[in-house]
Amino acid sequence: MNDSLSTEPSLDLGRLRQAIQEEYAAVARDPGRGYHFHTGRPLVSLLGYQDDWLEGLPEGSIASFAGTGNPFRIGHLRPGERVVDIGSGAGMDSLIAAKMVGPDGQVIGVDMTRAMLETARKSTRETRAGHVEFREGLAESLPVPDSWADVVISNGVLNLLPDKLAALREMARVLKPTGRLQIGDILVQQAVPADAKQQIDLWTG
Amino acid sequence: MAAGFVDFEITWQADVFSGAPQASSAAEFGTQGINFRARKAANEQEWHAALASLACEIPVRPTALQGTDALSDAGDTGESEP
Numbered sequence: 606m607n608d609s610l611s612t613e614p615s616l617d618l619g620r621l622r623q624a625i626q627e628e629y630a631a632v633a634r635d636p637g638r639g640y641h642f643h644t645g646r647p648l649v650s651l652l653g654y655q656d657d658w659l660e661g662l663p664e665g666s667i668a669s670f671a672g673t674g675n676p677f678r679i680g681h682l683r684p685g686e687r688v689v690d691i692g693s694g695a696g697m698d699s700l701i702a703a704k705m706v707g708p709d710g711q712v713i714g715v716d717m718t719r720a721m722l723e724t725a726r727k728s729t730r731e732t733r734a735g736h737v738e739f740r741e742g743l744a745e746s747l748p749v750p751d752s753w754a755d756v757v758i759s760n761g762v763l764n765l766l767p768d769k770l771a772a773l774r775e776m777a778r779v780l781k782p783t784g785r786l787q788i789g790d791i792l793v794q795q796a797v798p799a800d801a802k803q804q805i806d807l808w809t810g
Numbered sequence: 811m812a813a814g815f816v817d818f819e820i821t822w823q824a825d826v827f828s829g830a831p832q833a834s835s836a837a838e839f840g841t842q843g844i845n846f847r848a849r850k851a852a853n854e855q856e857w858h859a860a861l862a863s864l865a866c867e868i869p870v871r872p873t874a875l876q877g878t879d880a881l882s883d884a885g886d887t888g889e890s891e892p
Binding site: 639642648652673675676680770773776777783784788807 | 814
């Protein structure tokens with residue numbers, strides 16, 4: 606398997622997760638503060654989200670959106686499908702997915718940042734979408750049964766995980782055979798030096 | 811192709827960090843936002859077939875034919891030094 610997907614050996618995973626949680630808790634509580642990435646409506650527009658996808662979604666989930674791509678541009682989700690949203694943040698993508706799959710489908714959003722989960726759950730109550738729920742958990746150990754999902758989506762999360770192979774294995778575990786990955790993330794066109802990979806502020810900024 | 815996926819494809823990429831309120835290291839590394847898709851293999855057979863199709867090994871030659879330096883540079887003809 607590809608070693609470049611493995612954990613950075615001397616990176617303090619606990620400190621990294623804490624730094625990521627602090628960064629994204631701030632985005633949840635104060636989305637307009639200004640970060641090293643775009644957020645909210647300007648980002649949604651930049652990434653090509655359609656207006657009808659956002660119709661009826663609570664503004665709190667849109668304002669704290671901080672993705673890097675658009676899983677729905679890859680392909681629409683079908684009515685009745687089961688979806689897992691990894692690193693669901695404030696819930697915008699999960700709620701769009703819930704609209705697409707309709708009441709016969711199900712959506713599970715998973716995130717490790719409690720402030721984001723609170724925003725997502727508040728938005729879910731406001732939309733009265735009974736077929737979407739948010740669970741606290743890690744991408745490397747998803748609180749989702751084996752072969753449960755038709756589609757796994759994620760947006761701007763995989764790049765924050767040192768052990769990408771573990772996360773991909775979890776995605777494969779929760780997907781049914783032939784299930785789809787539709788992911789927004791980032792790529793770098795210049796190699797990142799090994800010492801830079803040990804700098805936690807580079808992971809979050 | 812990792813972890814049992816096939817049909818990997820990057821479907822879109824663009825600069826999504828320029829103009830962000832705070833400076834970031836994104837430009838330094840040519841960081842771009844992407845969308846990608848893949849599909850979980852239907853079964854082990856499909857997965858192994860996909861892995862096999864990635865094989866890019868060069869034909870194996872006996873070490874003796876590679877001259878004294880078996881760890882030759884790319885482009886080495888493998889002929890013995892005179």
